[in-house]
Every structure is written in C-alpha cells, then in structure tokens.
Amino acid sequence: MNKFGKTLIISGGKTDMNFAKNYVGNNSFDTVVCADSGLDTAYKLGLKVDFFMGDFDSVSSEVLSLYIDKKIQNSIDAQFVKYPEQKDATDTELVLDFVLENKPSLVVILGATGGRIDHLLANIGILLKSVKQNVETYIVDRYNKICMIDRSTVLYKDDIWNKYISFYPYTERVENLKLSGLKYGLAGEDIAIGSSRTVSNEFADDSDMAEISFDSGILIVIQSKD
Numbered sequence: 383m384n385k386f387g388k389t390l391i392i393s394g395g396k397t398d399m400n401f402a403k404n405y406v407g408n409n410s411f412d413t414v415v416c417a418d419s420g421l422d423t424a425y426k427l428g429l430k431v432d433f434f435m436g437d438f439d440s441v442s443s444e445v446l447s448l449y450i451d452k453k454i455q456n457s458i459d460a461q462f463v464k465y466p467e468q469k470d471a472t473d474t475e476l477v478l479d480f481v482l483e484n485k486p487s488l489v490v491i492l493g494a495t496g497g498r499i500d501h502l503l504a505n506i507g508i509l510l511k512s513v514k515q516n517v518e519t520y521i522v523d524r525y526n527k528i529c530m531i532d533r534s535t536v537l538y539k540d541d542i543w544n545k546y547i548s549f550y551p552y553t554e555r556v557e558n559l560k561l562s563g564l565k566y567g568l569a570g571e572d573i574a575i576g577s578s579r580t581v582s583n584e585f586a587d588d589s590d591m592a593e594i595s596f597d598s599g600i601l602i603v604i605q606s607k608d
Contacts, residue, residue, distance in 0.1 A: 386486040387412030392420030392429075393474045393505065394440055396496030401524040402427060405492070415481055417473040420493050421445055430456040435463040435480065436473035472501065475508045482515050489519040495526060506530075506602065510552070513600065527605040534595040535603070537563075539585050544607035549573075549580040549594070556599030563592035 390411040406427055416424050418436030425445045434449055452458045465476055474494060481489060489512060494505040505521060509530040512519035521528040527543035530552060537547065547564065549556075551573050561568040564583045573579055585592060594601070 386481060386484040388488045389413040389415065389481050389486040389490070390429075391474070391477055391481060391489060391491045392416045392423050393477075393491055393493035394419035394436070395493045395498070395501060395505075397423050397493040398496070398524045399423070399426060402492055405522065409490075411490070413481075413484075413486070415477055417477040417493075421449060423493055425449075425454070428456070431460040432457075433461045433463065433477075433480070435465065435477050437465045437467045437469065439467055472504055472508075474501075474505055475511075478508055478511060478519075482511060482517060486517060489517060491519070491521045492523070494521045495523045495528075509602075510600070525606055525608075529603050530600060531594070531603055532600045534593070537592040537594070539590045539592075542585065543605035545584055546604075546606045547583045547585075547592070548604045548606065549583070550602040550604070551575040551577070552600040552602050554599075556596050556601055558595075558597040559599075559601075560595045561592070563589040 388411050392414070394417050402423060406429060413432050414424065414429050416431055416434040418438055419440040421431065421434045421441050422445050424431050431449065438446055448454050449457060449460055450462055465473065491505065495502050506528060509519055513530050513532050519529060525544070554575050556573045558570045559568055559573050559580070560570050561583065563586060565586050566583050
C-alpha cells in the first residue's frame with residue numbers, strides 16, 4: 383500500500399517561483415512535505431502542506447509561526463517536526479528518509495538545484511536511497527529533470543521533459559550500456575565514472591521511444607534544456 387501516494391518534497395534551495403507555480407498547477411500530489419525554507423516556497427504557492435520538517439535555520443520566522451500556530455487555513459493539520467541544528471544529514475535527506483518510510487508511489491523534489499553546489503551534489507546523491515527502495519524519484523527545476531536508475535528503462539518522446547538527455551555513471555562503471563531510439567546510440571559499452579561519453583543526447587527524429595539497458599551499475603539520467 384502506498385501510504386503517502388504521489389509526494390512532493392519542497393527543499394530549501396533557491397526556487398524559480400514562476401516555474402514552481404506552473405508545475406504545481408499542472409500536477410497534483412497526495413502529500414506535500416517541506417524541508418526547512420521549502421515552507422516559504424509552499425506558502426508563496428498557497429499549497430496545502432502536510433508536514434514541515436527541518437532545523438529551521440533558514441525559513442522565515444514569520445511564515446514558520448503561521449504554520450505552527452495553525453493560521454494557514456488549508457494546512458491546519460500540517461505536522462511539525464524539528465531537527466537539531468547539528469546533525470549528520472541535510473534537512474532534505476532527513477525528509478526523504480521520512481517520506482520513503484511512508485511508502486510513496488512517486489516522489490518529486492522541488493528546490494533541490496538552486497544555490498549551493500554542495501547541496502546540489504548531496505541532493506543528487508540521496509536519490510540512491512530511492513533507487514534502493516525502488517521508488518521512482520525526480521529532482522525537477524525549470525531546466526532539468528533528474529533521476530537515478532539501476533535497471534533497464536524506457537523513455538517516451540511524448541513524456542520527455544526537455545530536448546537533451548544525458549546519462550552519467552554514479553558507480554565506478556556502468557557495464558554494457560545500450561542506447562536505442564536516440565540520436566547517438568550505443569550497441570553495448572562500458573562507461574566509467576568521470577567520462578562525458580553519454581552527455582547531451584536526444585531523441586532520433588524517427589523515434590517515439592528510447593530504450594536504455596545495462597548489465598550493472600547505476601546511472602544518473604538528466605533531461606535538460608539550455
């Protein structure tokens with residue numbers, strides 16, 4: 383049973399509000415969980431919040447008080463969880479751990495790419511937790527849709543986020559990688575971490591479907607645009 387269903391995590395990174403507004407307007411979620419100043423973003427978007435969690439060192443004190451005091455009408459039942467400032471994980475990782483414990487059917491993370499590069503790298507890295515639990519999880523922003531895969535995958539042109547599709551090894555090696563239906567195919571090659579061999583691909587003109595298969599390893603898949 384998927385207790386949380388389709389879940390939106392709003393992280394505390396810089397968020398393009400115009401994009402976020404359009405995105406949440408075109409997508410519905412069963413559960414919304416905010417990490418620290420992600421609560422500011424949810425407030426600006428007028429989203430119903432189910433949980434707000436973190437050490438709250440960056441959220442607006444005024445906005446935080448409104449939710450704690452249950453003054454946001456559509457989020458009166460929102461649950462508040464405070465973490466200590468000194469901890470061994472980022473707020474976003476702790477929130478993802480909490481969400482995964484509650485069996486979501488799918489997870490989307492907003493606000494995970496803007497601002498600090500150390501947080502961006504950490505946020506991409508925590509996608510491995512979703513892979514291990516077989517939960518489809520994406521980081522999205524105006525320019526990118528990022529996920530991590532450990533098995534064969536099919537992409538459809540009608541569902542594609544943006545023009546370019548890049549594949550980057552997260553493990554030391556991805557073995558026997560095959561790409562079909564894309565402009566630059568692969569018949570079966572080992573791709574080592576640190577290689578840009580499979581960056582910036584795109585759908586072939588005559589293809590509506592792309593197949594990605596490999597024997598072992600983990601791939602970061604990034605759909606992006608300039």
